[in-house]
Amino acid sequence: LNNQQVLDKLQVERERGITVKAQTASLVYKCRGQQYLLNLVDTPGHVDFSYEVSRSFLACQGVILLVDATQGVQAQTVANYHLAVNAGLVVVPVINKIDLKHADVDRVSTQMINLFQFKAEKILKVSAKTGEGVDRVLQAIVSELPSPSSNNGKPFKALLFDSWFDQYKGVICLVAIIDGNVTEGDQLTSAGTGKTYTVAKVGIMQPNEKRTRTLFAGQVGYAVVGMRNVEEAQIGDTFFNAKSPVDPLPGFKKAKPMVFASLFPDDQSGYVSLRSAIDRLTLNDSSVSVHGDSSVALGQGFRLGFLGLLHMDVFRQRLEQEFDESVIVTAPTVPFKALLKRKDAEVDILSPSAFPREHDVLEFKEPVVIGTLIFPDDYMGKMINLCVSRRGKQLSMSYIDETRVIMKYSLPLSEIVLDFYDQLKSLSSGYASFDYEESGYQSADLVKLDILLNGKPVDALASIAHQDKAYQTGKDLCTQLKNVVPRQLYEVAIQAVVHGKVIARETVRPLRKDVTAKLYGGDVTRKMKLLKRQAEGKKKLKMIGNVELPKEAFLA
Numbered sequence: 326l327n328n329q330q331v332l333d334k335l336q337v338e339r340e341r342g343i344t345v346k347a348q349t350a351s352l353v354y355k356c357r358g359q360q361y362l363l364n365l366v367d368t369p370g371h372v373d374f375s376y377e378v379s380r381s382f383l384a385c386q387g388v389i390l391l392v393d394a395t396q397g398v399q400a401q402t403v404a405n406y407h408l409a410v411n412a413g414l415v416v417v418p419v420i421n422k423i424d425l426k427h428a429d430v431d432r433v434s435t436q437m438i439n440l441f442q443f444k445a446e447k448i449l450k451v452s453a454k455t456g457e458g459v460d461r462v463l464q465a466i467v468s469e470l471p472s473p474s475s476n477n478g479k480p481f482k483a484l485l486f487d488s489w490f491d492q493y494k495g496v497i498c499l500v501a502i503i504d505g506n507v508t509e510g511d512q513l514t515s516a517g518t519g520k521t522y523t524v525a526k527v528g529i530m531q532p533n534e535k536r537t538r539t540l541f542a543g544q545v546g547y548a549v550v551g552m553r554n555v556e557e558a559q560i561g562d563t564f565f566n567a568k569s570p571v572d573p574l575p576g577f578k579k580a581k582p583m584v585f586a587s588l589f590p591d592d593q594s595g596y597v598s599l600r601s602a603i604d605r606l607t608l609n610d611s612s613v614s615v616h617g618d619s620s621v622a623l624g625q626g627f628r629l630g631f632l633g634l635l636h637m638d639v640f641r642q643r644l645e646q647e648f649d650e651s652v653i654v655t656a657p658t659v660p661f662k663a664l665l666k667r668k669d670a671e672v673d674i675l676s677p678s679a680f681p682r683e684h685d686v687l688e689f690k691e692p693v694v695i696g697t698l699i700f701p702d703d704y705m706g707k708m709i710n711l712c713v714s715r716r717g718k719q720l721s722m723s724y725i726d727e728t729r730v731i732m733k734y735s736l737p738l739s740e741i742v743l744d745f746y747d748q749l750k751s752l753s754s755g756y757a758s759f760d761y762e763e764s765g766y767q768s769a770d771l772v773k774l775d776i777l778l779n780g781k782p783v784d785a786l787a788s789i790a791h792q793d794k795a796y797q798t799g800k801d802l803c804t805q806l807k808n809v810v811p812r813q814l815y816e817v818a819i820q821a822v823v824h825g826k827v828i829a830r831e832t833v834r835p836l837r838k839d840v841t842a843k844l845y846g847g848d849v850t851r852k853m854k855l856l857k858r859q860a861e862g863k864k865k866l867k868m869i870g871n872v873e874l875p876k877e878a879f880l881a
Contacts, residue, residue, distance in 0.1 A: 334346075334348065335643070335647075336646050336647075337639055337642045337643055337646060341639075343369070343370075343371060344367060344368070344369040344370065344374075345369055345371075345374055345377075345639050346369070346374075346377065346609070346610070347366055347367065347368045347369065347377040347378070347380070347381050347487065348366070348367045348530075348532060349364065349365070349366050349367075349487075349499060349530045349532070349545055350365050350367070350530055350531060350532035351363070351364050351365070351529040351530055351531055351544070351545065351546070352365060352531075354463050354467065356463070356464060356467045361467050362544065363463070363466060363467075364384075364385075364544065364545040366381045366384065366385060366545075368381050368405075370399070370401045370402070370405065371401060371633075371635060372400075372401055372404060372632075372633060372760045372761060373631070373632045373633030373634070373635040373636035373639075374632070374636065375404070375405075375408070375632065376580040376611075376612035376632060377612075378405055378408060379408055379412075379577075379578075380486055380487070380560065380561075380577055381486070382408065382409065382412040382414060383412070383484065383486060383501075383577065384484060384486050384501035384545060385414060386414065386415065386470050386471050386472070386473060387414050387415035387416070387417060387466070387469070387470035387471070388405075388409045388414050388415070388416055388417070389417045389419050389462065389466070390402070390405070390406055390409070390416050390417065390418050390419065390441075391419050391421050392418070392419070392420050392421065392433055392436075392437060393420075393421060393422055393433075394420050394421060394422045394423050394425065394428035394429065394430050394433055394450075395422055395425055395427045395428050395429070396758075397429075397432065397433050397436055397699075397729065398433070398436040398437060398440055398699065398725065398729075399699060399758040399760075400697045400698060400699050400758040400759050400760035401758065401760045403440065403697060403699075403731075403760065404697070404760045404762065406440075406441055415469055415470050415471070416441075417449070417462070417465050417466065417469060417470070418437055418441070418443045418447060418448045418449065419448070419449045419450075419451055419462055420433050420434065420437075420448060420449070420450050420451070421451055421452070421453055422452060422453075422454070423450045423451065423452050423457070423458070424452040424454055424455050424457065430450055432726055434448050435725075435726045436725045436726050436729065439725050439726065440725055440731075449461050449462055449465060472543065473542070473543035475502065475503055475504055475542035475543040476504050476505075476542055477504075477505060477506055477541055477542045478505075479504035479505055479542075480504065480505050480565065480566060480569035480571050481502075481504065481505030481506065481507055481511075481513075481564075481565055481566040481569065481571075482502075482503045482504045482505060482563060482564075482565050482571045482574070483500040483501065483502050483503060483507065483548075483563070483564040483565075484500060484501045484503060484561070484562075484563060484574050485498050485499070485500055485558065485559070485560060485561065485562040485563075485564060486499060486500070486501060486560065486561070486577075487499035487560070487609075488558040488560065488608055488609065489608065489609045490555060490605045490608055490609070494525075494526075494549045495549070495551060495552050495553045496550075496552035496553070496554075496555060496557070496558045496608065497534075497547050497548075497549055498547065498548045498549075498550065498552070498558060498564075499530075499545070499546075499547055500540075500545070500546065500547070500548055500564060501544075501545050502540050502541060502542050502543060502544050502545070502546070503542070503574065504542050504571075505542060505566070506539055506540060506541045506542060507524060507527060507539065507540050507548070507566075508524070508527070508538060508539045509524050509525065509526060509527055509538050509539075510523065510524060511523075511524045511566060512524075512566065512567035512568070513548075513550060513564045513565070513566065513567065514564070514565055514566070514567045514570070515557070515559075515562055515563075515564060516562060516563040516564070516565065516573035517559040517562040517563070517573075518557050518559070518562075520557060521567050522550035522551055522552060523550065523551060524548060524549075524550055525549045525550065525551055526547075526548070526549040527539065527540050527546060527547065527548045527549075528540075528546055528547055529544065529545070529546040529547075530545075530546065530547060534547055548564075555604050555605055555607075555608040556604070558608055560577060560611040561574075561576030561577035562576065563576070580611070580612035580614075580632060581763070582612075582613075582614050582630025582631055582632065582660070583630075583631070583632055583633055583659065583660075583692070583738060583742075583763070584630070584631045584632070584633055584634055584636070584637055584657045584658070584659060584742050585628060585629065585630050585631070585657065585658050585659070585660060585675050585676065586628075586629060586631070586637055586654055586655055586656070586657040586658070587618045587620065587623075587626050587627065587628050587629070587654070587655040587676070587785070588603075588626055588627045588629055588641070588644075588652050588653070588654055588655075589618075589620065589623040589624060589625075589626035589627075589652065589653045589655075589785075590624075590626070590650070590651070590652060590653075591651040591652065591653060593624045593625065595650070595651075596624075596625050596626075598648075598650065599626075599627075599644075599650050599652065600627070602644055602647075602648035602650045603615060603627060603629075603644070605648070606640065606643060606644060606647070606648070610640065612631075612632055612636075613629055613630065613631060613636075613640060614629065614630035615627055615628075615629055615630075616628045616629075618676070620784050620785045621784055622783050622784060622785045622874070623653060623785050626653075628675065628676060630660075630675075631657075633742070634657060634742050634743065634746075635746075637654070637657060641654055655785050655786075656786075656788055657742055657743070658675075658676060658677065658739075658788065658789055659691070659692055659738045659739045659742060660673055660674070660675055660692060661673075661674040661689060661690065661691055661692070661769075661771060661789060662674065662689070662690040662691075662766055663681050663686045663688070663689050663690070664686065664687045664688040664689075664690070665681065665685055665686060665687065666685055666686065666687045667685065671690075674789065677773055677774075677784075677787035677788055677789050678784055678787070680773040680789060683772075683824075688768055689768070689769050689770065689771040690766040690767065690768055690769060691737050691738070691739055691766065691767060691769040691771065691791075692737070692738040692739075692763065692765075692766055693735055693736065693737055693738065693763075693764045693765060693766060693767050694735075694736055694737075694738050694741070694761040694762060694763055694764055695720065695733060695734075695735060695736075695761060695762050695764045696712075696717070696733065696734045696735075696736045696741065696759060696760070696761040697731065697732075697733055697759070697760045697761065698712075698730075698731070698732045698733075698734065698749070698757060698758070698759050699725070699729060699730070699731050699732075699757065699758050700729065700730060700732075700753050700756055700757035700758070701728050701729055701730075701753075701756050702724070702728055702729070702730050703728075704752065704753045704754075704756065704757060705730060707752040707753065708732065708749075708752070708753065708757065709732075711745075711748055711749065711752060712734045712736065715736055715737070715740035715741065715745060716736070716737055716740055716791070717734040717735060717736045717740075718734065718735045719732070719733075719734055720733040720734060720735055721733045735764065736761070737767075737769070737791075738763075739789075739791070741761065745759075746759060769791060770791060770792040770793070771789055771790070771791060771792070772789070772790060772791075772792050772795050772823050772824065773787060773788075773789055773823070774787065774788045774789070774790045774795055774798060774799055774802075774821060774822070774823055775787050775821070775822040775823075776802065776803075776806070776819070776820070776821060776822075777818070777819070777820040777821075777822055777827075778810070778817060778818070778819060778874075779817055779818055780818070780820075782822075783874070786802075786806075788802075795823050795828065796828050796829065798821075799821025799822075799823070799828050799829040800821065800828075800829040802821060802829075803819045803820070803821050803829045803830060803831040804831060806819050806831065807819060807831040807832075807833055809875060810833050810874065810875075811875065812833055812834065812835065812836050813833070813835060813836065814835055814836055815835050816832060816833070816834065816835045817832070817833040817835075818830060818831075818832055819831045819832070819833065
């Protein structure tokens with residue numbers, strides 16, 4: 326293979342240097358005179374793609390916990406370790422990149438022993454680049470991980486845990502064979518939809534598709550079953566032989582979106598193609614929730630739910646790169662709740678347009694997360710100040726070795742979705758890592774922040790803010806909009822409004838034509854007459870003129 330990034334197939338992965346999509350590869354390995362088929366799944370590490378990790382765990386018997394010898398244990402390492410332990414999987418600890426000059430293997434080993442209680446002799450040291458120690462990892466997989474508890478003699482049963490769309494083959498399903506076997510030509514039934522399909526092709530991923538014509542119990546492979554409608558491929562579905570029905574598998578827990586944003590096509594004529602692109606992309610990323618949305622300023626669009634801000638940005642980039650869709654993305658919000666007075670019912674607030682009137686609400690609630698920070702102790706003061714400025718409450722703090730600290734904070738989700746991660750990296754010179762998990766809701770004093778352009782509200786620019794931060798948020802938004810709203814022939818007033826009261830304002834100065842240029846002298850009244858006429862014309866323009874906002878304004 327000429328491409329060194331074998332499993333990073335997406336353009337966005339190669340550009341950003343991160344894994345965003347779990348990839349499967351089957352490997353035949355010979356150990357102690359016997360051949361073993363190893364089904365490997367490469368999963369992302371970032372918290373925004375944790376659904377890819379938890380979903381892959383259901384098809385596995387064990388995991389390799391890979392830690393960078395130069396970076397040490399990161400916050401997401403801790404989160405993924407606990408996910409694996411809770412799933413009952415065997416964990417094989419491995420330290421990678423030991424060939425690098427700045428590798429500190431002893432320090433990283435100490436961190437893994439202190440945090441995860443591994444035995445020092447069980448931690449394997451490898452260099453994937455040079456190949457040193459890789460054989461020991463494969464031997465550990467064979468000797469320490471249990472074989473799948475599958476039976477070829479039982480009726481066929483398979484778990485659908487991933488899928489993608491091919492222009493010529495339709496939906497390609499990635500399945501883990503729990504029991505029995507499947508051969509091309511077999512009739513399979515979906516437990517979720519009840520529809521029956523004929524198997525056209527089956528095979529394993531090595532890491533590209535390799536046709537085998539049959540898949541046996543314990544194997545992980547792909548199946549082309551002539552599925553054309555992307556909605557039929559339900560992640561977590563059970564496939565069984567049409568002649569031998571079985572009890573369906575429990576499936577996956579549905580992903581809970583943490584960040585919501587609206588997507589609109591650049592031009593309303595592109596609405597249908599955008600809907601088709603989103604349908605195909607959500608087939609490959611089932612953690613995204615999709616609902617219809619509309620805006621007075623932007624027309625018809627979609628309200629999407631994501632697991633985090635990076636997840637949202639990667640989804641937008643994939644829409645542009647893989648489907649050539651140009652979209653406008655509104656500012657992200659988190660799911661708030663409101664307890665109503667009359668009905669005594671709790672309603673979800675997924676967008677500013679759904680924000681209820683304040684006198685109808687008994688209490689507002691905002692989502693809270695438990696954040697884990699790992700950083701060198703030199704940056705202790707800066708990290709504490711950052712968390713306190715985001716309304717955080719410290720829960721615990723301890724050292725994982727002589728110089729690195731692990732700290733837990735309770736933080737409102739709305740305070741960390743925008744620029745918290747950037748600030749964290751900036752203040753710690755890139756040495757800090759951050760991970761979070763949801764922790765319910767807490768009472769909060771929330772307000773709706775409206776943005777007015779020349780007195781007209783722009784629904785796509787509205788947001789929900791905490792009362793204490795509404796003024797600063799409104800002021801910052803007005804300042805940012807002033808830099809992107811194009812100048813007109815008349816003055817444009819940008820106002821931030823809370824409870825009908827203007828709390829911040831910026832003004833875009835008008836373009837000025839020199840109407841007195843043609844004058845070469847004479848009485849001053851001639852000059853004043855022309856200026857007065859110009860002022861009256863601008864006043865009339867302001868009444869009937871519409872400000873056309875550029876795409877950048879909705880990202881401000």
